[in-house]
Structure formats: C-alpha cells, structure tokens
Amino acid sequence: MVRISEDLIRRRAEHNNCEIFSLEEVSLHQQDIERIEHIDKWCRDLKILYLQNNLIPKIENVGRLKKLEYLNLALNNIEVIENLEGCESLQKLDLTVNFVGRLSSVKSLSQNVHLRELYLVGNPCTEFEGYRPYVLACLPQLQWLDGTAIGRAERIRAGQDIDGLRGRILEQEAEYVEKREKQKGLAHTHTGVDSSISEEDPDIWKQRPNPESPPTQNLHTDVSSHSTDTLEEREFWEKPCAFTPESRLEAHRHLEEKRRQKEKMREPNSKTKPPRALVTAEGRVLNINEAKLDFSLNEDEDNNCVLLDLHVYRHLDTSLLDLDVQPSYVRVTVKGKVFQLVLPDEVKPDSSSAQRSQTTGHLLVTMPKARGEIKVHKTDKPKPLCNTATDNGKARAISGCERLEVDPSKGPTVDLANIVSKENYTTHGPLHLCQRLQPCGGQEKPVSKQFLDDPEVPPLI
Template identity: 60%
Template sequence: MVYITEDMVRRRAEHNECEIFSLEEVSLHQQDIERIEHVDRWCRDLRILYLQNNLIPRIENVSRLKKLEYLNLALNNIEVIENLEGCESLQKLDLTVNFVGRLSSVESLRHNLQLTELFLVGNPCTEFDGYRQFVVASLPQLKWLDGTEISRSDRIRASQGLEEVRRRVLEQEKEHLRRRAREKEEAQRKAEGEEKGNKERKAGFDGRCPTLEENKEKEEEEEKTTSLLDEEQREREFWHTPCSFTPESRLEAHRHLEEKRRAKEKEKEKKPKAPRTLITADGRVMNVNEPKLDFSLTEDGENNTVVLDLAVYRHMDTSLIDVDVQPTYIRVSVKGKIFQMVLPAEVKPDSSTAQRSQTTGHLVLTMPRAEGEIKVTKTVPRPPRACQNRRRRWPQDNKRKNNVPERLEVDPSKNTTLDLANIVPRQSTREGPLETSRTTPPAATGRSSFSEGFVDNPDVPPLI
C-alpha cells in the first residue's frame, strides 16, 4: 500500500521552492495511492489537485481545502460521491472511469454552488435510464456534464416528470447494489481459495509438514517443469479470461503486475550483470557503444587532426558526460554508459578539445595527431664500472650521514675553467701586477706604507 508522504509532496513542489504550505497545485497521479490523506493539513492553499490513475476507493480528507477549484480523480475505484461539501470553491470535478453506482449520491454536490463542470463518463451510473435528466435536475448550478453543455431546454425537460425519473433511478441503483454484493462475495471466495491453495502448496498436499529433503526435491522438480512457455500461457490466460469490471478485478490486475515486477527484480538481484570488458587481459582495447549513439569518426588531413562527432541526447545536461582521451583510444561516459573506440592514429591527449553543440547537442572531439609513434624504450643495465664507482662513493656517503663537513678543493693543475687572474681588476693591462700588490707588507717591498707621524708602540698587540 502506497501512502502520501511529505517527501512525495515536496518532490512535486520544485516550482514552489519545495515549500508545501503555500502550494497551489500538486500532481500525485500514477503513484498507486490507496488513500487520500495529509493533503488537507499540509497544503491549505491548494487550488488544483491531480489524483488520477491511482487505487483510491473513497473521497475523503479534502473538505478542509476551501480554495480547491479543480479535483481530478479519474481512473480510481470510487463508488460513492461524498465528503465534498467543505470545498466551497470547487468548480470542476472529474470522476471519469470510476465505479460510481449510487447515482443518488450526486445530490451531495448541491452545496458546492461554484461547481460548473462534472465528468462521470465510464461509470456504471451513466448506463441508468434517465441518468442525464436526474443529474441536471439535481444540480442546477451545473453548466457542463460529461463535456456537453447543458442548455435551457435540457433543464426544462429534466424538471418535467422528475419524480418518475427519480423512481426509476432508485430501482436501478438497488439492482446495481445487489449485483455489487454478489461480486464482492465471489471475489472474497476466490481470494480465500487462492490463499488456501498457496498454503497447500507450501505445506504439501497430504497436509503434513514436509522435510528439508522433500522440499529440495520438490523445488528441483518445479524448476525443471516450469518453462518459459508455461509462463506465457499463464499470462495469456490471466489477461484473456473475461471478468466483470469491478474494483476487485482492477486491484487483482494491479497486484499481478506488482508481483511480476518484483519477480523480475529478484532475478536481477540473483544474477548480477557481469561488467563489460573494456580492455582485455593482453591489453587490447575493445570498441563499446552501450548508450547506442550514432557517431562519425573522420581524419582532417589539412589540420592533421582526428574528429569524433558523437550524437549525444539533445536535452541532456553536460554534467552527465565524462570524456577520457588516451593516445590510442577515446572513452566517453554518457549517464554511466560507456562509449569507447580505438583511434586510427595516435593523438595528443593534452591538446585535444571537447565541444558541445547548442543546437543539436552533439559532442565534437578534436584530437591532433601525434608526430611520431610512441614506443617503449628498453632499460640498459649499467656497466660494472659504474657499480665500482658507486662502491667507491660509499665512504663519502657515510660521511654525509655522519654530518661531517666537507670542503671544496680547487686544483689549478687539473683541467679547470676557473680563471683566478681576472677576479680583481687591473689598472692597466701593461702594468702586470694586481692592485693588491700595493698593499703588501713593508718587509716584502722594502718601504713603509705608514704615515709620517706614525709611532709604533710595541706594547699594543696587533689588530690581526
């Protein structure tokens, strides 16, 4: 049984920023709902309510919707028109293809003074003799009945002989109620017989509880005897066997479809789909087109590029597309489905571009071709000499580990490119010695560089 939940209503209020207290229109059709509830408390400002194509057997919990103007309850299991007196603003009521047999219940709509349109097509009451005259006479505020305008002459004819029409309608209504009582009894007996048969099949035909071995043997036999042809035959018998058009038969058909759907889901759970192979064990790339999209792969000789045009769905959001360009193949994920293709030539993934057409929605990939082939180079082993040199460096590595300071030594005798002669500039290229030669001590040059009034005190220690 499906219930009306707050989450269900909020998901249908996206146009109202998911706010349900101020919602004016909500559509809850095709949800297999079996009862109207909560809507009158959550959405007091509702003006339009769609509940068609469900399994609702009764009109209830809508009397608080004072602003409700249109109520659609087509294709449900309603048998009586009731509980609509509180809908003061109701202008249109659609009860197409229901099971309304109590035509006298139409008189409950007299309090809905704003009601102008009523649809009862496909209900048993429309087959009553004097149906249209009775409805037109009972609801003077109506302007349209079953899509046909009510003229002034129709009202005059409906008012003439109204008592006779009412008497005939009530007689046909009583006959309909007796027939419905028989149909309910037959449906109840059928349901009890099916339940009893299910219990017998589970417990065994001899009435005793079978053992585990007997259960296993029985299940194996049933699996062997059951085939696809038998299932098709049972389906054909179920849908082609004539039955009366009643709420019970409609519920039975719904349950049958629901069981079939659940059986398919169980089969899928038992047999999970094996993942598709994109790249084989030996490294061969497979061509895959899971979304079944049209495509075209061309080579542009002038621009030296490879162009892939993928016919992606026009109104699909681009965030649902993921592109992966490799040198030898292209992989595109469209809503989780993989499209993969081997390229005719090696391309440059970093220079490739992906664009989406705003008119057609196609995905266009432009991939420039690589100039040369990509090959794997073999690693050349080092000669033994390199290993010896590495062994010779081990003591130095140990010093580095022990944090021993090292000094950089420059040996001029070796072939070095360092020119120490040009570090200090000369005054002239002809003088020869450097400028620093003037600062040599007196012992080396034979003269003092001190001033004339300088007195050397031997008690004063030297500066350096």
C-alpha cells in the same frame, strides 16, 4: 500499497523548486496509490490535483482544499461521490471510468456552487434510465455534463418530472447495490463464476484483458505463439470475470507479483556492470564526460584563477548536482553521471566557488590557483600637461600643451625698494618737516603769521 509521502510530492514539485506548502498544481497519476492522504495538510493552496489511473476506492481528505478548482480522479475504483463539500472553489470534477453506481450521491455536489463541468462517462450509473435528466435536476449550476453542453430547454424538461424521475433512479440503484453485494461475496470466496449472476446479466462477465498480450488475441491461436506464458498465466487472463473494483485490484496485484518474480529470476543471471574507473591504477586522473555536456575551461590571468563553464541543463534541479574540487582535477556528478576534468594547474579547493546562471542554467566554477601572484593592472603614467621649457621667450607646444612664456625679469614679483616713487616724496619720515607739501594747483599756500610750529605734533600726511 503505495502511500502518498512527502518525498513523492516534492519529486513531483520540481517546477515549484520542490516547495510543497505553496504548491498550486501536482500530478500524482499512475502511481498505484490506494488512498488519498496528507494532501489537505501539506498543500493548502492547491488548485489542480491529478490522481487519475490509480487504485483509489474512496474520495477523502480533500475537504480542506478551499482553493481546489480541478480534481481528476479518472480510472480509479470510486463507487460513491462524497466528501467534496469543503472544496468551495471546485469548478471541474472528472470521474471517468470508475464504479459510481449510487447515482443519488451526486446530490452531495449541490453545495459546490462553482461546479461547471462533471464527467461520469464509463460508470455504471450512466446506464440508468433517466441518468442525464436526474443529474441536471440535482445540479442546476452545471453547464457541461460528460463533455456535452447543457441547454436551457433540456434543463427545464429535467425539472418538470423530478419526483417520478427520482423514484425510477432509486429503483435501479437498489438493483445495482444488490448486484454489487453478490459480486463482493464472489470476490471473497473465489469460488469461480456464479451461474445465477451470469444468467441475469451475462454482459458482466468478460474475459479479463491481459495487458501483456496483443489486444486481438484468438483462443485458437497456435500454442507456440504463447510459449512465453505459462499455463497458469493463460488461465488467469482467459478466465471470465466481472469488471469490478475487486477484479481490477486483483489484476494489479497479479502483475506486481509477476514483476517481482521476473526481477528475482533476473538478479542471479544479471551481471552487474563494474563502475567506471575514475583514476587509473598508477594514480592518473582520467577525463570523463558521461553526461556528454559541453564545457569550456579558461584561465583568468588577471585574477590568477581557472574558470570552468559547464553547460548544465537549464531546467535541471540544483539538488541533482554534486561538485567536488580537488587540487589537480574537478568532478561534477549530474544525475548520477560523472563529469571529470584534469586541471592545467594546481588550484585551491577551499577557496573555490560555484554558481549557476539564472538564464542559461550553466554552472560556473571559479578555482584560484595555488601558485603565482595576482598581477597588478599597470596603468600608463599621466602625461604632463605642459613643459615650462622656454625658447627665447617664445611660446612652444610640448605634448599637446601650449603656454606663453615671458621674461622672468618682468614677472609679477613686487619690488619693495621702489614701492614709493622718488618724485612723489611725502613728509612721512622723521619728525622734522623736511619739505613743504605742494598744493594741487602747483602754488605754495602762504603760512599764517599766527601759525606756531609745534615740533611735538607729528606732521600730516
């Protein structure tokens, strides 16, 4: 019995970075699952759920999926439509080729007000008289049934005689339930074909299809064409049986048992392939590329390191990569396949780093060299803006710079000795008056007779 495990869902959620809590779509088809469990607790945001081609006998543990919009349960062993009332957003339900015989259970979908499409093709209930009008009367929200659009006139006719239609459906359903009880008893006793059932419904009993044999197998074919099959194997597949959930489960278990026997017979005779040698007996490391990936190996002299660009598949999950850096070689395991490359120089494994490109998915491994120094970038010395050399006081252009040179004797230096002109001599100096100030007009102003020259008073400037 295959169980739904956390590891199984994570492996199916690679498109969501293996995160299951925020998962919106998961495909669990063809996994031989026999029970729905844990999904409603682990994937609350699920919108699309694929469970077709399994061995599920009952719809359960999906009522908490409030956001579920599409549920595919085709090719399973479901007999009753139930436990879907909690799927408030359900829009499409596929129950193709199951064993739904209790057509009255379709009324449980009336609470799914957003349900637009329903598929019941290949179920026993589709053979009931009045099957389609009954479903339309029970589910007025449907727009498509078994891939056929529902018209307004057809819906009105289905609701006109709902009471009589319900009675006929219940009678046929009771007959089917009685038949199923006999089939279950026959499956438990394993007594062979019941003649009473075969007379009532001879179409039930059919030759069990052998998936390993050609579809157009003739019973009178030469025995040599079936030499690979044992007598018991032919008897099992040629024995008539009813198409029931029990017979389908029995055929599945028979195939599993046969597969296990083949594996046991193959184990002693099979020769295990010796593992590929990564290092020779002399200790020489080999260059290996089992994954057949493109790569480029370069040396970055400025940063004194070795760069490996491995062209890993773009959508490959990083958890499937295993990197091992050694002083003389680097090894990358991609989904169990080894890529090993000898390095041109010794590197430092502890200082190495690796990262993946978000656009191409390539793996870039940076490995610093163990020897040598990091080279400093040499920058050119800045050229002088100008040269102060002069040539007879003339301007001279040097290195693209031009400056006008003048006589140093006529520079902007201050001559403190001649700061005051000798011609404009003032009386600023000793206390005694040496010279009379000349008036602006050039004539000397006569001194008043009453003027007394006080030597203690400083002269006016």
